Amino acid sequence: MAVYTDVSDAELSAFVDRYDIGRLQSAKGIAEGVENSNFLLQTDRAFFILTLYEKRVNEADLPFFIGLMEHLSARGITCPQPVHDREGNTLQRLAGRPAAMVTFLSGMSVNRPGVGHCAELGKALAQFHAAGADFELRRANALSLDGWRPLIEQSRERADSVSPGLASRIADDFARLEQAWPHDLPSGVIHADLFPNNVFFLGDRLSGLIDFYFACNDALAYDLAICLNAWCFETDGSFNITKGRAMIGAYEAVRPLTPAEVEALPVLARGAGLRFLLTRLVDWLNVPPGALVKPLDPLEYDRKLGFHRHAATAADYGRA
């Protein structure tokens, strides 16, 4: 949540002139995401977001991310649309960094999603999966089962300093997931980070999806499992089955789950919970001294895993 790279207004004006989008009239560094530098640009025609990709983004992945936004936009998914410069390029360099300009999307994120928001999200997720089906680039999910092991190793010794018994709960979760993880579910492009802060609403209607920088190829139902974790729990850690039912129902109205996906849902949901517990835990244990950004609480996901550990079937998540 910061602007990491300073770019002068003169540099930004010259950069905008590479595009046929009008003259730059205003530029503001914005606090969007924690990974990259973002500027909100106003020209005499419209607003745009310019992203400068900082170190944590692998430059080799950018054609996937930018290509995906373009692919999805062309198929009617409301997401930031990469803008082509006068020579047709979407991926640029500015201030020594890879950069891309995308259209500005109106909308507000909800911090306490209601049942209606969960239904809107379920529908949009299924539409996203359908629209991504013919996207030709591929990117492996670095944060699936195999990616959790190094995170477990990095956090094992100090995990119990965050919560007594946490290291052994993580070890048990991982052992169970390693054994039960499904490997042949319908797969495709997933968003993999579709938390409420990455989804815009105008009034009660979903108006757009943003932040595709964890997108990858993986089981489609795993994306739904991530959303169940991110949207359907109450702040006290309890799972709201009405929200789960709304989300899964709206998803299946567009793309019905296969029997194998239905059966795998509790394992996928537990895996998604462990994935966010682990990345948050590693961040929590490695806050640099004097950091301005407070890391997200890993124990929120320890509590959610308390539910997943006892869920037996998809019905426990509200699947009819």
Place this chain on the structure above:
Amino acid sequence: MAVYTDVSDAELSAFVDRYDIGRLQSAKGIAEGVENSNFLLQTDRAFFILTLYEKRVNEADLPFFIGLMEHLSARGITCPQPVHDREGNTLQRLAGRPAAMVTFLSGMSVNRPGVGHCAELGKALAQFHAAGADFELRRANALSLDGWRPLIEQSRERADSVSPGLASRIADDFARLEQAWPHDLPSGVIHADLFPNNVFFLGDRLSGLIDFYFACNDALAYDLAICLNAWCFETDGSFNITKGRAMIGAYEAVRPLTPAEVEALPVLARGAGLRFLLTRLVDWLNVPPGALVKPLDPLEYDRKLGFHRHAATAADYGRA
């Protein structure tokens, strides 16, 4: 350059509903200024800037700052215009902080002002001084002569670690200024921080002034002296007399300087140079470990003072 206070979209939406400005459609934390938290808000009617005042702003000064912007807007100065809520208030509270909503101003700041920009600035500064003449609130300049002494004391011991001999150059400047500082020049509301980053242009035309949080009552010509420091030096520390001539000439086309102001100009320019040297030096010597924001170079002003120390008359600054 950061957003210090996090406010959820739901809180922002509820806040916007206090005003008759449409429904909130987008909210972005922006990196504007280093003192406060700022959000760029889009409603279905227009864009606005919401400022939350952080600790470094004295709450008792807010009626002066907000009242001044309103006063100036009403007199045709293009600056952020405070928006009244449905009950007529401009000063609010949000997330435990004083807050105010102002109109959004298009424009780009220039980081290398040319002669034309200096002329535009001179004219706008004189118009600002004229428009402020009947503003009824008062605020003392905490960073005039008397305010420099504590800064000198805070930095004296370590000043030479930044540049050999700096402590004694500062002592000499201050001794000379204490003796020569004028106390009966025409005074009124001055901006006191009208650096290029606080001035917007659209093309070659000045389109607005922002950031009134150093504004105060002081000698009007001191404001011009600040602008000569901030706009008319080249990066090598040399004074560009063509820019000075353009700025002073455009200023005097609106508000001619009195003979006393003309005579005082070299002293005022030297004082303005010392003022920015001192605040930058204190910031430089007190960077918190791990700080993300790099402080501004104090020695830029030591070099500018090298010019002021040898300037004899206003003609040295380009005054005809």
